[in-house]
Amino acid sequence: MSSSPSPLRSARGSRLALLVVGLCWLAVLFDGLDMFIYGSVLPHLLETRTFGLTADQAGDLGSYATFGMLVGALVAGTIADRIGRKKLMVSCVILFSLASGVCALADSVTVFGLGRTLAGVGLGGLLPTAISMVSDYAPRGRGAIVIGLLMTAHHAGGILSAYVAKWLIDPVGWRAAFWVCVLPLLFAPVLAKLLPESLSFLVAKGRREEARALAERYDVEVPAARTGGAGDRWTNLANLFRGNEWIQTLLYWVASFGGLLLVYGVATWLPTLMRAEGYELGSALSFVVVFNLGGIVGMLVAGRAADRFGAPRISALWFALTAAGVFLLSIHMDMTVTMIVVFFTGVFLNSAQTMIYATVSIRSDADNRATAVGWTSGMGRFGAVLGPWLGGQLLASGNGDRGFTAFAIAGLSSMVFIGIAALRSSQQTATDSERELVAAH
Incomplete structure (x- = not known):
């Protein structure tokens, strides 16, 4: 008969699980900022005819990011199975941050569109991976609530994008808004250092002892091994x-x-x-x-x-x-x-x-x-x-x-x-x- 976790261990596990959820929340916040920033600066880009931008070109640029998100979402699972959820999350943050730098430096619609497409790939890969991470480390019986809280970060990023545009476009210019979206690069090393690897990934790779040690430390359950393959x-x-x-x-x-x-x-x-x-x-x-x-x-x-x-x-x-x-x-x-x-x-x-x-x-x-x-x-x-x-x-x-x-x-x-x-x-x-x-x- 297994013993129930002690109150001290449960409290410690909850604090550590909160760290995981908090780190993923910040990553999704930056995801939302990068996703919504284009819509927030778009009225200015059209009014000033930046790059000679027209409304139909602006619509195409918006679709580039969402197409990149489609690609990122489709390949995220395959890449995560190879390198791990943690590394994929860090890589996605780095990718969409650098892509925003491409947008900030862009001298043409083509370069700007390339930046938005690359950003979309990073954005599309991050969200499902973050959901997987918090599901692994959510306290027992709190998985749905934790995922709901994680999703609020995306909209918090949308709110932040509007304030970034309001505060920076008139005094500094639209490029400054995209430079702000490069700042999550500073968060990537923090994510790499503090975020543990996904328990699901460790189990899938046969590293059950490592998964068990992490699960005991965080007071969560070890996920069941996946059965079956592509067939x-x-x-x-x-x-x-x-x-x-x-x-x-x-x-x-x-x-x-x-x-x-x-x-x-x-x-x-x-x-x-x-x-x-x-x-x-x-x-x-x-x-x-x-x-x-x-x-x-x-x-x-x-x-x-x-x-x-x-x-x-x-x-x-x-x-x-x-x-x-x-x-x-x-x-x-x-x-x-x-x-x-x-x-x-x-x-x-x-x-x-x-x-x-x-x-x-x-x-x-x-x-x-x-x-x-x-x-x-x-x-x-x-x-x-x-x-x-x-x-x-x-x-x-x-x-x-x-x-x-x-x-x-x-x-x-x-x-x-x-x-x-x-x-x-x-x-x-x-x-x-x-x-x-x-x-x-």
Whole structure:
């Protein structure tokens, strides 16, 4: 019979686990800063015609970063399996920091676009790795709460990006904002020194004694060894399309596509579209702060609401409310009313997509869960690439006032698809229950 951990060991383990979560939170904070900084400086770049930048080119540049994130997210798992989660996190911080230096030094759209693409690769690789790290070291029974707290860092980075732009663009220039995004280079050595290696990686590499020692030190459980290889992963993917499952799978994928189109489209173009609606630059950047404050609140509220009412219902409702909020932003209203709308749009928008992942996770079998969620996220990333491009095309064609409407339609489409998927799943569950009841009698 194993003995329970002593109060002293538990307290010490909690403090050390807090260190891991804190380091990952700071890394994701810098991730969010680098992601949102482009949207924060974009109105200035367009007004001053920096590099001769046009609206459609600006949309392309926004898509470069999200395309880089797609690449980074897809290759992160493979690279992490080779070099370890810790080294990958440090490498990602170094990559997107140096890439921001490329943007700060850029003398053409081409060089600037290269910098944003490289930054996207680092940004895309860091977030899933950080989630894996905090999951390994979260105190027992606190994994979901810790991941929710970690995700608030991304929106805190968005808030920071707006203040960096407000404080530096007028007195110093837009390049200074990207030099600030180089500063996380100073954090990389701290991360390398203090962050322990991922327990999952150590177990996967057969270093169980090292993993056990770390687990005892941090008062966490040693993850179970993964079974199977690439063949099982492809089998799990094929299972998503067996029978009528392909309908459900495609519904989740399309909902995720629309959700991330909405998230990254609004994140990139919010300040510029608000400027187009007649607000001053300072006010437009204040909307970024309020929007991301809403995102932080939303991340903390959505999980509790989903636990009580069901993730599919909350996801569909959240997307409907997001669409309403985004559409209202196309109307020039009183500043106070607009701020309230922006806040609640941030609350619902930034957690609606997360609820899609929660829905897929809940509806999937344990053996297929990681594959189902991973591919739903991956397909959604194509929407993340399209969103910034779409906003640029609308502005370039003189239809910037329709940008919010287009993003609202994306939100409604996600609401419809996730709603249909949830309804089909409920009907299937009811049918299975009836069959079991008949068989029992």
